[in-house]
Each structure stands twice: as structure tokens, then as C-alpha cells.
Amino acid sequence: MKDIKAFIKNMPKAELHIHIEGTIQPNMLLDIARRNKIDLPYKNEDEILAAQDYGHPHLQNFLKHHYERVSVIRTSQDLYDITLALLKKCKEENIRHIEIMFDPQVHIEQGISFEDMMEGIQRGCTEGKQNYNVSSILIMCANRDRPVDDALRMLDLAAKSSYRKHIIGVGIDSDEHGNPPIKFIDFFNRAKEDGYRITAHCDCDQENSKLHIHQCIHLIGVERIDHGINCLEDPKLVEDIRKNNICLTVCPTWRISDPGPRRVKRMRQLFDLGILVTINTDDPEEFASRYMSNTMIEVQKSSNYTPDELIQLMRNAFNCSWLDVDQKNIYIEELELYASKHT
Numbered sequence: 001m002k003d004i005k006a007f008i009k010n011m012p013k014a015e016l017h018i019h020i021e022g023t024i025q026p027n028m029l030l031d032i033a034r035r036n037k038i039d040l041p042y043k044n045e046d047e048i049l050a051a052q053d054y055g056h057p058h059l060q061n062f063l064k065h066h067y068e069r070v071s072v073i074r075t076s077q078d079l080y081d082i083t084l085a086l087l088k089k090c091k092e093e094n095i096r097h098i099e100i101m102f103d104p105q106v107h108i109e110q111g112i113s114f115e116d117m118m119e120g121i122q123r124g125c126t127e128g129k130q131n132y133n134v135s136s137i138l139i140m141c142a143n144r145d146r147p148v149d150d151a152l153r154m155l156d157l158a159a160k161s162s163y164r165k166h167i168i169g170v171g172i173d174s175d176e177h178g179n180p181p182i183k184f185i186d187f188f189n190r191a192k193e194d195g196y197r198i199t200a201h202c203d204c205d206q207e208n209s210k211l212h213i214h215q216c217i218h219l220i221g222v223e224r225i226d227h228g229i230n231c232l233e234d235p236k237l238v239e240d241i242r243k244n245n246i247c248l249t250v251c252p253t254w255r256i257s258d259p260g261p262r263r264v265k266r267m268r269q270l271f272d273l274g275i276l277v278t279i280n281t282d283d284p285e286e287f288a289s290r291y292m293s294n295t296m297i298e299v300q301k302s303s304n305y306t307p308d309e310l311i312q313l314m315r316n317a318f319n320c321s322w323l324d325v326d327q328k329n330i331y332i333e334e335l336e337l338y339a340s341k342h343t
Contacts, residue, residue: 001307009293012334014097014317015280017226017249021070022283023086033072053257074110079120087128093292096331101139104154118163139169144179151187168322169197176206181215188220197322199224210234229266247320251282252299253289261298268303278317307343
């Protein structure tokens with residue numbers, strides 16, 4: 001194919017693993033900080049980007065930077081601005097559907113009520129659909145380095161919220177060290193009773209990654225695993241993921257000092273094994289990889305995905321989305337029409 005970049009950019013896309021707090025664009029970050037009189041350790045875009053070279057331990061240093069940025073969010077308006085800007089970016093990327101993770105505990109701790117938080121995010125989603133024709137659903141995440149009781153209280157708040165119907169799934173994220181999925185078994189059991197779809201982060205190359213993946217499959221009963229590529233270390237885990245049709249929302253992101261996408265070899269192995277792998281950007285304003293088109297272009301370059309294989313990655317994303325069947329089929333038909341014309 002002569003122009004693989006145009007093929008990727010124009011392809012109808014879905015994204016299943018992106019954190020709203022990780023999408024704050026530099027100028028907006030600085031504007032919100034000024035609006036809320038929050039001091040940040042950086043004063044311009046160059047300083048923000050320079051802070052994104054996360055050394056070892058990578059996850060912990062990433063989270064330090066992440067929560068510095070999140071500290072500026074203090075109002076419903078902030079969350080509305082961030083969400084609407086993300087949906088506008090989706091339009092530019094030709095992302096037709098996006099499943100947005102958010103962390104209520106952090107926002108409540110910073111003085112935003114659950115209802116005001118939801119008002120801001122959902123208003124952004126609603127206007128994003130109206131203005132940019134991008135559909136979205138919300139996934140509420142519990143921070144795994146906080147007590148389980150906090151996560152259960154989050155479910156209580158959601159149950160009472162007028163925005164409950166907009167929260168389709170729940171998951172866990174943040175620091176995995178000493179915080180295995182089984183710690184949240186009561187949270188997940190309650191979430192299932194309340195009708196939520198279930199996912200969980202099993203980040204890359206963490207302590208006990210294989211054990212965490214095993215717990216997600218056999219004790220939690222997840223539908224998706226966010227990241228999850230360490231399953232390759234145990235063929236039985238790979239087979240369990242295949243047998244249970246569990247989707248892996250892989251994020252081949254990279255830092256400014258990296259030569260290119262990370263983890264692409266393992267992502268390619270899983271794809272070749274027929275696992276339901278999807279490609280995602282995680283926190284696009286906090287990694288050099290940025291948004292979907294750029295990520296896909298670099299992943300294609302490093303792993304030699306054919307156009308048909310790139311279509312299959314997006315087919316996986318739409319099929320593994322938590323859209324209702326009718327809407328899912330509409331998007332899949334759009335993708336198949338694109339494939340028939342361009343591959």
C-alpha cells in the first residue's frame with residue numbers, strides 16, 4: 001500500500017482504554033491551573049514534555065507525574081472542558097467510539113462531589129456526540145492503592161447518582177505494588193450485582209503480573225484485561241484468555257527517550273496467536289506516542305502489520321466494546337465498508 005499513514009488515519013476506529021485524566025492538553029492544563037490557582041512544577045509546554053521521561057520504576061514515576069497534572073482539576077467545568085476536548089480530538093482521529101475511564105476517588109478528594117463530577121464528564125460526552133458524532137461510554141475505576149471500603153463507597157455514590165445509567169463498566173487502576181486484584185473481590189462482586197461490565201488493569205512487567213492475570217480470569221471473572229501482555233510468560237494463561245474470549249486492551253505507548261513503541265513484539269505475538277488484542281493510547285497527553293493514529297502508524301512500522309491486520313485490530317475493538325449490539329453492528333459495517341474499498 002502506497003500510503004499506509006492515510007489508510008490508518010482515515011480508518012474508522014474505536015478505543016477501549018483511555019483515562020480522561022491523561023488527556024489534558026498542555027495549554028488547557030496550564031489554563032485550568034491558573035483558573036484554579038494551582039501551582040504546577042512546570043510553566044510551559046516544553047517543561048511539561050520534559051517531565052514525561054519516566055525512569056525506573058516506570059509506573060511509579062509515571063503516576064507521580066500523572067497525579068501532579070490531575071491536581072489542577074477542581075470543578076465540574078474542568079472535567080467538561082477536558083472531556084469535550086478529548087471528543088474533539090477523537091473526531092480529528094476518526095475515532096467513532098471511545099470508552100473513557102475516570103477516577104472518582106481523586107476528584108472527590110479534590111473537592112468535587114460525585115454528582116458534579118459526573119455532570120461535567122457526561123455533559124462533555126453528550127456535546128461531543130452532538131458536535132463531533134463520537135459515541136462514548138464511561139468506565140469508573142477504583143484506585144487499587146486505596147482501601148477497598150473507598151471503592152465500595154464509590155459504588156454507593158454511583159447507585160444514588162442521576163448519572164448511573166451512563167456508567168457502563170468498572171475497573172481498577174493505579175499502583176499495583178502490593179495491591180493484587182483479589183484485594184478487590186468484594187468490589188467486583190458488588191459491581192456485578194449492580195449490573196456493571198468488568199475490566200481490570202494488569203500492567204506490564206509488574207511484580208506478580210502473572211498471578212494478577214490469573215486472579216482476573218479465575219477469581220474476578222473479568223471480560224477485559226487492561227494491558228495483560230505478561231500472560232505470554234505462561235501458555236496456560238494465554239489459553240485461558242483465548243477460551244474465555246477475554247479482550248486485552250494493550251497500550252504500546254512510548255516515552256520521549258524511547259526509540260519507538262514499547263511491548264510491540266509481545267503484542268504482535270498475542271495477535272498472531274488469535275487473542276482478542278486491541279490497540280489503545282492509555283494517557284495520550286502523558287506519553288510521546290500521543291493519540292491513536294500516530295500510535296498505530298508507529299506500531300505498524302515496527303511490527304509490519306498488513307492493512308488487513310490493522311482492520312482486524314479495529315474489528316477486535318468494536319467487537320469487544322460495551323456498546324449495545326445494534327450500535328456495534330453499525331460501526332462494524334462502516335469498518336467493513338472501509339476495508340472493502342481500501343484493502
